[in-house]
Amino acid sequence: MTKKATDIKIRTDNIYCPSCGAIQKNSENFCGHCGESLHKKSGEEEVKTEDLIDNQKKKRKPFYKNKIFLAFFALFLISASALAATFYFKSNEGEQYKTKVRGIWQTVYNENDALNKEVTAMNEMESFKNIALKIKSVEGMAGDKQDEITKLNTPENYKDGKDAFVLALSDYKSYLQSLRSAADNPSKMTDQDIEDIDNLGETAKISFSKVYTRLDFIDSKLSDDTFTVVVTKFQEVRASYEEKLASDEQQTAEKERKDKQTADDKAKVESLVTSFMNAYIAGNENELKKYMSSAFQKEFNYADLSTDARMYSYPESFRITITKKTSDSQYDVYGRELQVDRESGSKWTINRYFAVVWVQSDSKWLVDRWDISSE
Missing domain, CATH: 1.20.1440 (de novo design (two linked rop proteins))
Structure with missing residues (x-):
């Protein structure tokens, strides 16, 4: 009768531990790897070789549980994480x-x-x-x-x-x-x-x-x-200021000129009226006419200068009180003429008004008329 391969029992000096599958000496009673008994007790069947081999295979750990593999894998993860962290940090640093x-x-x-x-x-x-x-x-x-x-x-x-x-x-x-x-x-x-x-x-x-x-x-x-708009605006305001300044200076100069002209004219007018009244007080007709316009010379009553007219009283003096400029060509002058009574010596004043005009043909100021004034 032919025997099957599975029925053949292998006899060696070594045996497999029935517990962990480690190879042990047949003469040993306990496994040097796991400590379990290597031999069956009486009444138990002898362990078959193929069963021991299968048991050993079952006890082997898969590759992904290998310590060396795990160490390399952990190192890979750490390196990858470090690179990722560095990239993230650099990217985040740039954004910040x-x-x-x-x-x-x-x-x-x-x-x-x-x-x-x-x-x-x-x-x-x-x-x-x-x-x-x-x-x-x-x-x-x-x-x-x-x-x-x-x-x-x-x-x-x-x-x-x-x-x-x-x-x-x-x-x-x-x-x-x-x-x-x-x-x-x-x-x-x-x-x-x-x-x-x-x-x-x-x-x-x-x-x-x-x-x-x-x-x-x-x-x-x-x-x-x-930048140019600022410079341009500075220039505009400065130019406007300089134009205004020039205008103001011109106006000031013109005002000063006019004020001076007015002051000069006023002085001339007052001097003219004073000279006129001095000639009048002196009764000097020819001198008086020097200060009169042509029209006034024709209207003036020269009889007032005569001795007969001054038989009872006569003009002693004259004083200007007010001078007003009514236009560029006319001044109004007010003053007080002092009269003296020949018999009693008493004195009183007569308020006089003079219209002094600029006569272009003569290029000078002249008395154009006079009158008794209430001022």
Whole structure:
């Protein structure tokens, strides 16, 4: 009868531990690996070789539970996590930097825009006082932001942009300082001051354009005319002031000339009336006519100069009390003539009125008429 392979019992000096499958000496009673009994008790069947082999296979650990594999896998995970963390940190650092720079730039942009609006709105020299204060405020802000951007932790790929920003703010401050100097003393502002402001503004404009190029995440940009509008407005207000000043000076000079002319004319008119009355008191007809217009000479009663007319009383003196300019060609003069009674010696006054006119044909002032006055 033919035996099957499974029925054949293998006899060796080694046996498999029935518990853990480890190979042990047949002469041993207990497994050196797990400590279990190596031999069956009486009455138990002898362990088959194939069963021991199957049992050993079952006890083997899968590869993914291997300690070496687990160690390498853990190292891989740590490295991958470190790389991911580094990438995230770098990416997050860049975004944080952009956010901070945008905030700094927005402050500069807003303050400059507010300054330009105030400058554009001004229309007189008195406005420069408030403008100078505003410029000083913006200048301080620019300095603070320059310090802030300088101290900002900057990723390597943005360092050129940072340097450009710091330089632009420095140029911007120089422009503001020149602007404030002019605003502090607007009446002393010169063409050279305007030219200096214009040049510094152009330098700042170029510097800011480099910032836009190197920090391309900046959205809002200063307009191309942001500096020229300020310079233009300064020029306009200054020119308007100088025109007004020239006009005021001209008006002042004209007023001074007229006042002087009036004073001179008044003195001449009063001298004329005094001379007229002196001739009248003296009864000198020929002298009297020197101070009279042609029309007045025809109307005057020369009989008042005669001895008969002055038999009982005579004019002793005369004093001017009021001189009024009624037009460029006429003055009204008021005065008091002192009369003396020949018999009693008593005295009284007669109020006189004189119309003195400028006679163009004679180019001089002359008495055109006189009268008794209530003044």
